[in-house]
Amino acid sequence: MREAIAKAPVGDDVYGEDPSVDALQRRAAQLLGKPAALFVPSGSMGNQASLRTLTRPGDVVLASENAHLLRYEGGAPSALWGVQVKTIGRGGLFDAEDVRRAITVGDAHVAPTRVLAFENTHNFAGGRVFPLEALHEAVRAAREAGLGLHLDGARLWNAVVATGVPASVWAEPFDTVSVCLSKGLGAPVGSLVCGSVERIREVHRARKLLGGGMRQAGVIAAAGLHALDHHVERLAVDHANAGRLAEGLVALGVRVDPPPETNMVMFEVDEPTPFAEGLRERSLRINAIAPGRFRAVLHLDVGAEDVEEALARIEEILRATRS
Numbered sequence: 095m096r097e098a099i100a101k102a103p104v105g106d107d108v109y110g111e112d113p114s115v116d117a118l119q120r121r122a123a124q125l126l127g128k129p130a131a132l133f134v135p136s137g138s139m140g141n142q143a144s145l146r147t148l149t150r151p152g153d154v155v156l157a158s159e160n161a162h163l164l165r166y167e168g169g170a171p172s173a174l175w176g177v178q179v180k181t182i183g184r185g186g187l188f189d190a191e192d193v194r195r196a197i198t199v200g201d202a203h204v205a206p207t208r209v210l211a212f213e214n215t216h217n218f219a220g221g222r223v224f225p226l227e228a229l230h231e232a233v234r235a236a237r238e239a240g241l242g243l244h245l246d247g248a249r250l251w252n253a254v255v256a257t258g259v260p261a262s263v264w265a266e267p268f269d270t271v272s273v274c275l276s277k278g279l280g281a282p283v284g285s286l287v288c289g290s291v292e293r294i295r296e297v298h299r300a301r302k303l304l305g306g307g308m309r310q311a312g313v314i315a316a317a318g319l320h321a322l323d324h325h326v327e328r329l330a331v332d333h334a335n336a337g338r339l340a341e342g343l344v345a346l347g348v349r350v351d352p353p354p355e356t357n358m359v360m361f362e363v364d365e366p367t368p369f370a371e372g373l374r375e376r377s378l379r380i381n382a383i384a385p386g387r388f389r390a391v392l393h394l395d396v397g398a399e400d401v402e403e404a405l406a407r408i409e410e411i412l413r414a415t416r417s
């Protein structure tokens with residue numbers, strides 16, 4: 095990846111003149127089966143620039159429980175666009191009935207529901223994949239009510255590898271799809287928003303409003319191209335490592351819930367405070383994402399032998415905290 099970065103041809107992308115950015119955008123659009131794509135600095139910007147094009151102030155966006163765009167993007171939908179987010183379903187999933195029940199339109203007293211947003215895989219729900227059939231049913235309910243559709247596909251690649259369903263099939267119903275090159279794909283920075291040519295023109299305008307135009311961005315686009323070429327199929331290794339970590343944790347008497355579907359392991363321990371301290375002391379970078387609830391993420395810098403080492407250190411911590 096560093097070699098690809100060093101060799102990248104560059105130009106000024108604010109003027110649309112960077113060949114590496116162009117190549118990355120073409121490749122992402124082709125992978126997602128959309129006419130156009132725009133390179134943006136982060137997944138958060140991808141989500142928020144998309145929402146800007148799909149909503150007006152006062153609108154409601156329906157999203158999954160603990161959706162990243164609501165929980166972890168600094169309150170951006172309300173702070174930036176004057177949009178409220180209403181969560182539906184449980185554990186990152188919802189069904190067509192949840193969508194129908196939540197929609198409010200055609201009454202001057204209530205805020206109109208404008209968009210349905212999915213997150214696949216779902217971060218807070220532990221890397222859960224949204225089942226394709228349920229997704230299509232919820233999409234139909236949203237379309238019947240005239241809603242726009244956004245997919246936060248920061249980890250769509252994990253869903254692709256876990257299910258064998260191509261990215262273009264996952265992306266097909268959506269007006270906007272954001273995908274990340276960082277995280278499991280290992281690029282240092284960068285995300286893309288994909289959609290129609292007209293839609294991506296509007297997303298470009300939103301990126302400008304957010305200060306997301308980048309000049310010789312080819313150096314980071316090259317990292318993204320390298321990640322797409324070399325780091326997608328290998329996500330299966332992360333999924334296998336997550337499975338092994340979960341199995342080892344269960345053997346240590348730790349509650350793992352839900353069972354991992356992709357590259358994350360969510361677990362709970364009885365003594366979270368000393369456990370978190372033990373993780374820090376033993377250089378295990380596993381976040382507590384809710385009181386008593388931990389999230390381990392597997393990625394290309396964590397190998398099978400690291401998982402065994404992590405389990406050995408966790409066993410030590412548990413022995414110390416239980417005694």
Ligand SMILES: Cc1ncc(COP(=O)(O)O)c(C=O)c1O
Pocket residue numbers: 135136137138139141162163213215216217246248249274276285
């Ligand atoms: C589901 C999801 N969407 C969006 C983002 C935001 O990505 P970034 O950190 O690049 O802004 C993340 C980050 O973890 C995420 O998990």
